[in-house]
Amino acid sequence: MIEAKVENTIGRHKDWQPKILAFLCNWCSYAGADLAGVSRIQYPPNIRVVRIPCSGRVNPIFILKCLQNGFDGVLVSGCHPGDCHYISGNYVARRKFAVLKTLLEFMGLEPGRVQFSWVSAGEGEKFAQVVTKVTEDVKKLGPARKLVRNLEPTETKY
Amino acid sequence: MSVKSSSKSVLVVGAGIAGIQAALDLAELGADVHLLEQTPSIGGRMPQLDKTFPTNDCSICILSPKMSECARHPGITLHICSSLVSVEGTAGDFNCRIKEHARYVDPDKCVGCGVCAEKCPVKVADEFDVELRQRKAIYRYFAQSIPSNYVIDAAHCLQLTKGVCKLCEKACEADAINFKDKDKFIDLNCGAVVLASGIDPHNPIGYGQYGYKAYPNVVTSIEFERMLSASGPQKGHVVRPSDGKEPGRVAFIQCVGSRDLERKHDYCSSVCCMYAIKEAVIAKEHSKGIEPTIFFMDIRAFGKDFDKYYERAESQFGVEFTRARVAKVTPADDGNLRLHFTREYGKRDSEVFDLVVLSVGLEPREDMAELADKVDVKLDEYGFCRAVPFEPLNTVRPGIFACGAANGPKDIPESVMSASGAVAGCARFLALERQEKVSKKEFPEEKDVVGERPRIGVFVCHCGINIAGVVDVKDVAGFAGTLPNVEYTEDVIYACSQDCLDTIKEKIREHNLNRVLVAACTPRTHEPLFRETLREAGLNQYLFEMANIRDQCSWAHMHEPELATAKVKDLVEMGVAKARNLFPLQKLPIEINPKAVVVGGGLSGMIASLAMADAGYEVCLLEKESELGGNLAGIRNTLNGADPRELLHSTILKVEDSKFITVHRNARLQSIEGYIGHFKTTFEVNSQKPEAKSKEPSVEYDHGVVVVATGARESEPAEYLYGKSRRVITQLELEKRIADLPRCKTVVMIQCVGSREGERLYCSRVCCGQAIKNATLMKKMRPGTDVYVLYRDIRTYGLAEKYYGQARDLGVVFERYDLDHKPELEPVDKSDPDSKLKVKLVDFLLDKKIVIEADLVVLSAAMDAPKENEQLAKMLKVPLNKEGFFLEAHMKLRPVDFATDGVFMCGLAHSPKNIDESITQAKAAAARALGVLSRKVIEAEGTVSWVNPDRCTGCGVCVKACAYAAVELKEMTMGSKVVKTVAEVNEALCKGCGACAASCRSGAINLKGFTDDQIFEAVSAITT
Structure with a gap:
């Protein structure tokens, strides 16, 4: 039933493009995103990047804030485990995200809206793949409604 | 010995990882470095590699920051597409002539957009990709090249070979193509030269x-x-x-x-x-x-x-x-x-x-012999540049040093170590003074903008057609003008061009701007440039923000111009929101006490002390034993015949003679406190005289850096009847007795005793060479002796391999064993404690059990890290690895540094290594330490964490989250009463990762430059 409803909503708003916020660590994933560009690898234009020094900088509340502000998806990407420019920041991040993910799903947020990945500075292609996948996943889920602050009646949101 | 030199300049030949490291370290000492590279980009072999062992680090990820640091450093001049012509003169006063080959692209105008290469009709096999793909005749060496300019390959360019084409010239909007470019000769007066010319793959x-x-x-x-x-x-x-x-x-x-x-x-x-x-x-x-x-x-x-x-x-x-x-x-x-x-x-x-x-x-580079000829240095039989015993980085010509794989096959960390080590050698041939200022450049005084309403200037870059070809730049600039607090907006053709930088400065003054946003390429390469522009205009450099609309937008969404423009508007709006919340940040100046403490007076500690003393800095050398020398004192011979005892004596003599080094023998370390520039070490010197019962008072010593050289020791074997039979001894014991050993018919050496299994899953590295050295010696003294070496793998790596061959030629028998078939020992006569021994093992070649009757069994015992390392590691707040050796900041690129600034390591404290390797690493540690000592003041990062004590509950989560030991819990007192415990950030140690800020439960700790508010504002800007 719910799925049908979502389907309907999307059906009526064919032009809807999800907005996805991406927190990228400066040393690996942000550089990977740059490399994707330098190599002219194309990916969907739905992400908005916030550069942070390290994935360990991402306080779980940033992610909640994004969802609250109406972003349809959030991606956090850092250095591969072991590669962290700050020795262990991405491990700090990994532990936090594991808890946050469980909590968000417990609260009813669809799995797939908030995703985490490791992309190195040499992985332009992988960065593009990650963004493409996240965008597709979020598109399938439709516009975010959970946690969105000041959510106006459905009909008028779009 | 000191050499009179009037030159501060050094020429570094080759810009691979070794050349880059040497250049950066030299520049830190205040030298003017000329870094010469044959190809169109610095980087060498590393950018070709995908990952690096043993951490699987991505090679370009770890190299890129060093490359851009090289390009940015005011003390380094890059000469790409260049070759060395000649080096005349003597140490301290070399006249070097280099040739910069014509590139036909003006590097000051080229913005690296690549439109020229798209238009170029000529395809050439790409040497960077080992001819697996093709490039054009105008090309960038590789995607992350530095400098990022394009160059023309004159051998294939149609215009330059046949006089027809010029398509690139027509395509270039920056007007950077110059077919009239000529080769240039440059003469440099240099105090020293570093050869880091690298290797070729076979x-x-x-x-x-x-x-x-x-x-x-x-x-x-x-x-x-x-x-x-x-x-x-x-x-x-x-x-x-x-x-x-x-x-x-x-x-x-x-x-x-x-x-x-x-x-x-x-x-x-x-x-x-x-x-x-x-x-x-x-x-x-x-x-x-x-x-x-x-x-x-x-x-x-x-x-x-x-x-x-x-x-x-x-x-x-x-x-x-x-x-x-x-x-x-x-x-x-x-x-x-x-x-x-x-x-x-x-x-x-x-x-x-x-x-x-x-x-x-x-193998040595194809042109190595030619290079050696030009520089007039000697090569060994293979063509590697090494000549002087126990001076692994020197060449025969004083003032000229060799590092990296140019003086023998090496992996990345060893190349880095040898590069830093060569720098220590250069220092004495350069006219260097302690650097007063952090930067060589003068800037106007900063305007105080605190309390002012944000007045933001937005500059949107076309990047020729790179952005403007996809994104409606004018529309974006217009949109930016409608955003709150945006005072001025303009679209510019190339934001990074000099005329535009001047425009930015002019507009800052004209409109009294106090924040600037540039929407252009990536901050990873261009933020430093724009920050400098702000400083030149009298604004704090942290009042700058960048929106990445090229690399992460126009280039990635080339076929969706409308959506790309919408994205750019969002990115600009987010950037403006962050810019609005920026505040000026100061880099904390840290004064450096120009003295060093070296812990450990073995070979490494002594060499490191001497290198720092040579440069004129006071060193306090602490040795826990009553004599200097460490393990070297027990070594009698070396593989290549050089005399280690001569090395020991001459080194001790130099240390004792140096007026800059104070040696404390029998020293017991009590504490080391403080941070870079400001350490305080407390130790006591135990009197050896038994009658002196009264305790000697503790000595306190203030200093700026610490070098850890605590060494390692041969372990005591727990197997093979060691300690039970007098016929079983270790290699070091054999070393001492080898000259007057009684006649032995048969000697069996067993390798990897205690290494590569159980608790010690590491190779002790020196034992194969040591066993071969001793086996060879015994064979030479008494050719009738049968010597067997029982091994798992023979690891005579690098140039030591030939001694393995020599030993076999002399008749030393090598028998392999594995962990499932370890050799077994038993006395021939069990009742006789001095009985000969039977060694049983499986011969893999014959596939059967054999028994050797041995007069002497020599065990190559594992090398152990000293237990005292634990205590020292705690004092310095630095990590050890599982086996108790000190753990460096980065296994590949920072092999002598700790994550904690101002603390360095060398020698066996880091891991097992031989004499030459210890010398190299000791010099490297000294050079890195000199990089600190040679400055009167250094600056901490501006983007550091900050604690709001009112909110802090003193839970200590941030302390645990910090990988740099920069956060500590401190008691807040009011009078004599402790009010509460709060976290405090030591800005000198903080690296600005933000792990603490993200972990704080009470929102008390924040990262300047990436505060919660700044991020909240940015992510809230576009969805409400």
Whole structure:
């Protein structure tokens, strides 16, 4: 039933493009995103990047804030485990995200809206793949409604 | 000895990782560095590599920051596409002539957009991608090249060869193409020269039996590396050259161009075992279907943590290891290949593989002899630049140093160490003074903008057509003007061009701007440039923000102009929101106390002390024993015949003679407190005289840096009857007694006693060389003695390999054993404590048990880290690895640094190593320490964490989250009463990662430049 409803909503708003916020660590994933560009690898234009020094900088509340502000998806990407420019920041991040993910799903947020990945500075292609996948996943889920602050009646949101 | 020099300049030849490191370290000392590179980009071999062992770090990720630092450093001048012509004169006063070849592209105008290359009609095999793909005649060397400018390959350019074309000139909007460009000669007066010319991979075309170039599915390891690379020609997708299919079975053939007397390459290339294991592991990670097999003679995993990597490759990744020399490769069906080889026990066999990788060795560059001629230095029999015993970095010509693989095959960390070490050598030939200022450049005084309403200037870059070709830049600029607090907005053709930078400064003054946003390329390359512009205009550099609308937008969404423009507007709006919340940040100045403490008076500690004293800095050398010398005191001979006792005595003499070094023997360290620039070490000196009962008072010493050189020691074997039979001794014990040893008929040496198993899953590195040295010596003294060496793998890596051959020629017998068939010892006569010993083992070649009756059994005992390391590590708040050796800041690129600034390490404290390697690392540690000592003041980062004490509950989570020991809990007192415990950030140690801020439960700790508010505002800007 719910799925049908979502389907309907999307059906009526064919032009809807999800907005996805991406927190990228400066040393690996942000550089990977740059490399994707330098190599002219194309990916969907739905992400908005916030550069942070390290994935360990991402306080779980940033992610909640994004969802609250109406972003349809959030991606956090850092250095591969072991590669962290700050020795262990991405491990700090990994532990936090594991808890946050469980909590968000417990609260009813669809799995797939908030995703985490490791992309190195040499992985332009992988960065593009990650963004493409996240965008597709979020598109399938439709516009975010959970946690969105000041959510106006459905009909008028779009 | 000091040399009069008037020059501050140094020439570094070769800009691979060694040249880059040498340049950066020299520049930190205040030298003017000229970094010369033949190719159009600095970087050398490292950018070609996909990952690095043993951490699987992405090679370009770790190299890029160093490359851009090199390009940015005011003390470094890059000369790319250049070659050395001549070096005249003497140390301290060399006249160097270099030739900068014409590039035909004006580097000041080229913005690296690449439109020219799109238009260029000429395709050329790409040397960076080892000819696996094609580039154009106008090209950028590789995607992350530095400098990022394009160059024209004169040999292939139609305009330059035939006088027709000029398509690039027409396409270039920046007007950067200059066909009239000429070669330039530059004369430099330099105090010293560093040769870091690197290596070439061996070309295996001479190995006809392996069919390289004859069969398409036989590739070299460097080609395979490019195939694995995510930015390589196959984008990291491993497929066979013949049919584009994913391979199943992949064979690696080791020692192609190494350990091969026929080709005069009888040295070991040192790195191939590890890179082959790495390539096998990474290939397996890329595709589960790949089954790698490595064909090898010995696995030489001798470096720090290498053996664990080898072990994991086998047990976790299922890499197969076959001990066999491959005789030939013949074609099989479907482009497959059949490998013919002889197994260890003599059986001939063959197997079919889908792809064959030849692990090619390293050799001196093709033009090494020519270079040596120009510089007038001597090369060894292989063409490597090494000549002086116990001075591994010196050449025969004073003032000229060699580092990196130019003086022998090396992996990355060893290249980095040797580069830093060479810098320590250069210092005395340069006219250097302590640097007063942090930066060489003068800036106007900063305007105070605190309390002012934000007045933001937005500059949107066209980047020629790179952005403007996709994004409606004018529309974006107009939109930016409607945003709150935006006072001025303009669209510019090239934001980074000098005229635009001048415009930005002008507009800052004209409109009294106090924040600037530039929407252009990536802050990773251009933020420093714009920040400098702000400083020139009298604004704090942290009042700058950048929106990445090229690399992460116009280039990535080339076919969706409308959506790309919408995205750019969002990025600009987010940028403006962040800019509005920016506040000025100050870099905390830290004064440096120009004195050093060196912990440990072994060879490494002494060499490090001398190198710092040579540069004129006071050193306090602490030794816990009553004599200097450490392990060196027990060494009587070396493999190459150089006299270690002469080294010991001359070094001790120099240390004692130095007016800058104070030696404290019998010193007991009590505490080390403080941080970079401001350490306080407390120690007591125990009197050796038993009658002096009263305790000596503690000594306190203030200093700016610490060098850890605590060494390691030979462990006491727990097996093979050691301590039970007098006929069982260790290598070090043999070393002492070798000259007056009673006549022995048979001597058996057992390798890896305590190493590479159980608690010590590491190779002790020096024992193979030590055993071969002692075996050779015994054979030479008494040719009638039978010497057996029982080994697991013979690891005479690098240029020591020839001594392995010599030992075999002298008749030393090498017998292999493995962990399932360890040798067994028992006395011939159990009732006699002095009885000869029976050594039983399985001979793999004969496939049967043999017994050797030995007069003497010598154990190559493992090297152990001292237990005291734990205590010292706690004092310095630095980490140890599992085995108790000190753990460096980065295994590849920071091999002598700790993550904690101002603390360095060298010698066996880091990991087992031989004399030359210890000397190299000690000099490297000294050079890195000199980088700090040579400054009167340094600056901490501006983007550091900050604690709001009112909110802090003193829970200590931030302390645990910090990898740099920069956060501490401190008691807040009011009068004598402790009010509460709060966290405090030491800005001198904070690196600005933000792990603490993200972990704080009460929102008390925040990261300046990336505060919660700034991020909230940015993410809230576009959705409400």
